[in-house]
Amino acid sequence: MTTASTRVLLLFGGRSSEHSVSCVTAAGVLRAIDRERFDVIPVGITPDGEWTRVKSNPDEWSLRGTSLPVVPHSGESIRLSKVGEHFEVLSDQLDADHETVLSTTTLGTVDVVFPLLHGPYGEDGTLQGQLELLDIPYVGSGVAASAIGMDKHFMKVAFEAAGLEVGPYEVITNKQWLRSPEEAIARLESLEYPLFVKPSRAGSSVGITRVEDADGLREAIEEARRFDPKVVVEQGILGREIECGVLEGRGSDHARASLPGEIVVEAGAHTFYDFEAKYVDGSAAKLSCPAVLPEDAIKSLQELAVVAFDAVDGEGLGRVDFFYTPDGRWVINEINTMPGFTPISMYPQMWDKTGLNYKDLITELIDLALGRKLGLR
Template sequence: MSETGPHPTAATGAAERPRVLLLFGGRSSEHSVSCVTAAGVLNAVDDSRWDVVPVGVAPSGLWSAEPMDIASWDLRSSPAPEVPEPERPVNLRATAEGRTELVDVDGCSLGHIDVVFPLLHGPFGEDGTMQGHFETLDLPAVGCGVLASAVGMDKHFMKVAFQAAGLEVGPWELITDRQWRRDPDHALRRAARLEFPVFVKPARAGSSFGISRVQDPADLRAAIEHARRFDPRVVVEAGILGREIECAVLDGHGTDEPRASLPGEIVVVEQAGGHQFYDFEAKYQQQGAAELSCPAELEEPAQQQLRELAVRAFEAVDGAGLGRCDFFYTPDGRWIVNEINTMPGFTPISMYPALWERSGIGYAQLVDELITLAIERGPGLH
């Protein structure tokens, strides 16, 4: 599927297939990742089951249903993929009949929408704001709801939720915007008490944007200022000696328990670019910079324990639909949860679909399953 634009309305004969609004792009720094994800989903979705309506969110926040050459989008291309600003923006509107429809700038209907698949990452997409918008329209959506999305987006409150659920987390310090502007030296002293190396991260960003590995306390200030370019709230995490193991979680149907994939381990190949950690370039741009080992080389009891902990982490934030849980496995056999991603990277080469591929659920089947789960769950409180 190379170009996309407004799809036919139900009146043209597509009424038997649920109409899926595929929303991508967005206002965050992960805009280009979302665009490439949309290309992967569009190429994999079963058109015999779903009537997919692709809509891009431009960097300004305006929604566009205008034709886009999605097939040409690639994270290694220059310039990076981007949804162009629309000449005639579109949006969603609730109808008197209790349905939701897509409308153009003049208020003309472009057809009803049954469910939305928000492939949006970061602020204004993955943080609960968009999920709240869908709730006000009684529109089912793939993935987590408002609370889980907001908690899962904030690395500080996420850790608080994990601790309350009895999961072990590593030492960290939160530096708020007010704290930094009022007394940066005090914030630096708090962060410097952590065991080095530390990782300085924007509290509410993903795809490794704005993250720095700091070995010397003298470099903390610059790392914090760099992270603040992406988010005024910053977390500083102590370095943890251990292997980084990830586990994908897929919700269950009805009262069934959520499902956990086989564990996976990303091995960063240093000679491929000198990456000190799994950064944006290693994730998406440089072929051969990282390799996935799945199932990770772990004894069976450790694998089973990780899968149980991943489900517990998912439920600790009231997760729904999908999530990817990242852990450290220490030399003494402890699992320390690092974070949960409630809308993980979903390009065909991303970790979440790769873990499920190795666990027996292919990319196209995963897309189908997620849409089905969203419709089954429906909108509203659960």
Template sequence: MSVQPVSSAGGSKPRVAVLFGGRSSEHSVSCVTAAGVLEAIDHSKYDVVPIGIARNGQWSLVSVDPEQWSLRSESLPEITAGPESVVISSDGGSQELVSHAPDAMPRSLGRIDVVLPLLHGPFGEDGTLQGLLEMTDIRYVGAGVLASAVGMDKHYMKVVFTAAGLSVGPYEVITDRQWAQDADACLERASKLAFPLFVKPARAGSSMGITRVTEAAELRAAVETARQHDPKVVIEAGITGREIEVAVLQGRGHDDPRTSQPGEIAVNDGGHEWYDFEAKYVDGAAAELSCPADLPDDVTTRVRELAAVAFDAVGAEGLSRVDFFYTRDGDLVINEINTMPGFTPISMYPQMWAKSGLPYTELIDELISLALERPTGLR
């Protein structure tokens, strides 16, 4: 395995730790996102240090070769734990990577200037990793602790959106305790929503554990499927409308967030009833992005404004993708915000920015620059 050489602490280029893998069910998706970034990042400008997190939580230096982490092989990419692990150490305002191996003294692997945390799902995108980085006083790309946690939890995300005046579709929440105490009552409550329903883990992404349900008899199995990923489940009433997405990028300094041209996802015929995991990451022909979406000018303006409202409502930083339904009645109903959207070659976030005039490599550069200029601590 080819591992990225470690530069000395005196290197002149900003040192970027690209962190991926993780403990969630989206481990492989995170690796695929990292493959895209490792291929596109300007290696002449940054000293890139790829760090993989195995499913057991161990951090280690891994290959910088994007091919190893892509979906081009027959199996999903996976980071395995090895004999040597690395940690980020903070001492007196400086941050460095430190290697630990059995029967060996810890050794420094040099400084780290900024972390690019390309983790999806719990224990990476939900504020836990962000809290660790805050405690080590290290700069990182993307949303902070609160925004990451709210953006990960589809329940509290909707609560915050409603408080901000955004239109949210009908939904129900089933907690672990409620399900254990009276599952039938939970199902009865959910069955009052208008079918079809989408049964989702509350704190998962990449369409993991989601089931489309067309009748009440299917609900129990769908809830159990979602509970394999998260004991807390959100059930949403299906909304008839066009799926419109907007990519949001934090403004420089105290400037307002920037928004891309809106994009529209169309799932092609071929076995995908909706925008599921296969359509997102595996089948490149399963979905098409139209950007800018064919919308009236006033709707384009409005959906971009609402995306910025959603970004600010959760207190996001860096980047987010905000998803809406545009209904036949002309309403814009927010579906969700993703504070660490996918960066695969067919992912919507980089595609929308590319079609809005900000190419992939320049987008990565802008995100790193935003993180480097952002102060650590409370802000």
């Protein structure tokens, strides 16, 4: 269990296209975390990968209209060092060119890392591997689960192996596209329109295009490739978009599933739940929680969400997204091992409706991390 002296390194920003989304998530956690139980050290990662100490004021990291927050260079570089059984946070003062260390000071020890990073180089197992090498506890899934949960291709493979229903899709690797774009596009003829063309390893709907006919495919694939050389093309599924939050069980307990939430995109400028609808246009979508569903459908969804979480070997938290078809089937779309985590994001909302408020959810995730075995598990 946590104590008043528990020091949490809150890590956000990062190198991915979801940098600003991560900052907004951090603002929510900074406002809500229990300051009587946790001493918070906020550390930002700049878009080019430098760790730096940042202000703990959540207003610094919040959306301001359409202005997206970005972690700036500060002239102070942060690194973690293991000293015996303790983990120390060191601050290096840099020269004006950010090349030479002028002096080094310690910010003290840290007990657990809370990585609020979305996308590659944070949510995909790379950071998790670094923390594993240091033997430092951290919130969320481990290396394998993070990597699988970030890659829409391998995620689907894991789901299919677990017996979950996955919609029709095709994968276009970088080499396949470079060898012959025509052959890659020809393979898509087996799919029915509309199609959704997605970067395989990106989130927050970045780089996704809805395509109504073959004329738009090449441009959509090139757009997705701006964010990831591997592209997943999915056949559109007719159904309601329903989500379920999963929370790791304590000890040997089974994972827990929340009440469901539903995304309803309002008619107008957005044909699907894209980045603008999620973060910029506040009137573009309605998040309904709990979603109105038959009791037996909710029970089935919760069971399938836990299956999906276990299929990727999830830890800590995960949000599992499904389509609920008119004939009552659950078709899985994806899992997010670090879902949107602001107070108004679907994951915290679903748990709030289930009986665990935002502040207590943060505490529970930190407790789970501190109680988890380090190393192979």
